[in-house]
Amino acid sequence: MDNKVNYLLRLGDNAMVLSQRLCELCGKGPALEEDMALSNVSLDLLGQTRMWYTYASELEGAGRDEDKLAYLRDAQDYKNVLLVEQPNGNYAHTLVRQFFFDTWHYFLIGALTKCSDARIAEIAEKSLKEVTYHLRRSGDLIVRLGDGTDVSHQFTQTAVDELWMYSGEVFNYDAVDEAMVAEGVAPAASMLREQWLSHVSDILGEATLTMPPADAWMQKGGKQGRHSEHLGYLLAEMQFLQRAYPGSEW
Amino acid sequence: MSKEWPLWEVFIRSQHGLAHKHVGSLHAPDAEMAINNARDVYTRRNEGVSIWVVRAADIVASAPADKGPLFEPSNSKVYRHPTFFPMPEEVKNL
Numbered sequence: 503m504d505n506k507v508n509y510l511l512r513l514g515d516n517a518m519v520l521s522q523r524l525c526e527l528c529g530k531g532p533a534l535e536e537d538m539a540l541s542n543v544s545l546d547l548l549g550q551t552r553m554w555y556t557y558a559s560e561l562e563g564a565g566r567d568e569d570k571l572a573y574l575r576d577a578q579d580y581k582n583v584l585l586v587e588q589p590n591g592n593y594a595h596t597l598v599r600q601f602f603f604d605t606w607h608y609f610l611i612g613a614l615t616k617c618s619d620a621r622i623a624e625i626a627e628k629s630l631k632e633v634t635y636h637l638r639r640s641g642d643l644i645v646r647l648g649d650g651t652d653v654s655h656q657f658t659q660t661a662v663d664e665l666w667m668y669s670g671e672v673f674n675y676d677a678v679d680e681a682m683v684a685e686g687v688a689p690a691a692s693m694l695r696e697q698w699l700s701h702v703s704d705i706l707g708e709a710t711l712t713m714p715p716a717d718a719w720m721q722k723g724g725k726q727g728r729h730s731e732h733l734g735y736l737l738a739e740m741q742f743l744q745r746a747y748p749g750s751e752w
Numbered sequence: 753m754s755k756e757w758p759l760w761e762v763f764i765r766s767q768h769g770l771a772h773k774h775v776g777s778l779h780a781p782d783a784e785m786a787i788n789n790a791r792d793v794y795t796r797r798n799e800g801v802s803i804w805v806v807r808a809a810d811i812v813a814s815a816p817a818d819k820g821p822l823f824e825p826s827n828s829k830v831y832r833h834p835t836f837f838p839m840p841e842e843v844k845n846l
Contacts, residue, residue: 533757535778535789542792639788646781 505681514554515582521547546632553625573744577733584724585668587733594661601640602669608637609697613689648709670720760786763804
């Protein structure tokens with residue numbers, strides 16, 4: 503598979519899987535307003551997914567449109583990072599997962615607006631306002647929960663500790679990423695990681711939470727299609743109808 | 753944070769609107785979150801809107817019982833309405 507197609511699918515899959523996770527929470531948020539916000543973020547990510555998939559399928563030229571890419575690939579063909587497929591857990595888990603992702607996503611999309619590929623730059627430009635809002639919102643909530651009650655602090659700290667090992671995979675560049683860096687498409691991992699660590703440590707500090715060591719061991723494999731046990735279930739639910747009635751129009 | 757989030761009234765000035773209009777209310781723990789929530793619930797991200805949120809407790813409303821004395825137009829007092837002034841022809845259409 504072409505490096506750029508692979509790279510675009512990774513971008514799309516991250517947004518797709520996280521969007522799906524967030525939509526599971528529809529009607530289950532801790533407050534009506536929070537419920538709306540989660541659905542809003544989910545819809546933003548789904549919109550971004552569609553743009554990445556559409557461009558990927560055009561480049562690939564194999565007739566796999568956005569729907570085929572979303573509904574007819576199994577777990578080993580999905581290239582999202584492991585972080586986004588983690589279960590929603592309690593609200594602290596959901597928020598910490600979002601916060602780790604949003605921070606990376608914001609700096610990545612910002613860098614991609616200056617991408618050598620005009621189409622990628624355009625998609626990034628469209629997404630930038632959304633991811634800026636996502637970042638602001640999740641950071642704000644982490645501070646509220648971390649610096650809230652003793653109980654909310656404890657829950658948030660636990661979620662940070664448990665999800666930390668999934669936070670570093672995005673900076674673990676393989677041959678595909680490196681090829682994209684060389685082409686002037688993707689930003690360097692070191693730059694993103696520095697920005698990520700700086701923002702995360704600021705927010706966690708403000709939230710009176712302890713940041714785990716930056717050089718801790720990180721789980722990886724998602725980008726290469728080696729996923730945790732969670733993704734298969736997510737896809738089974740997401741793809742059921744298209745598998746049962748293939749080729750339908752809706 | 754108290755268990756019960758206070759109620760906020762939301763006023764929005766739309767992109768081409770001249771004034772903030774009351775659009776509804778929501779619950780939020782503080783003003784900043786009320787703004788965030790208002791943006792999610794009421795604006796659907798229209799660009800260039802302005803949002804005001806006010807704690808519902810800070811709004812003083814007129815009492816329905818006062819409706820008569822406050823708002824009944826003085827229809828019987830015709831001298832209160834400026835209908836007797838002859839207008840020059842040139843300004844008829846102002």
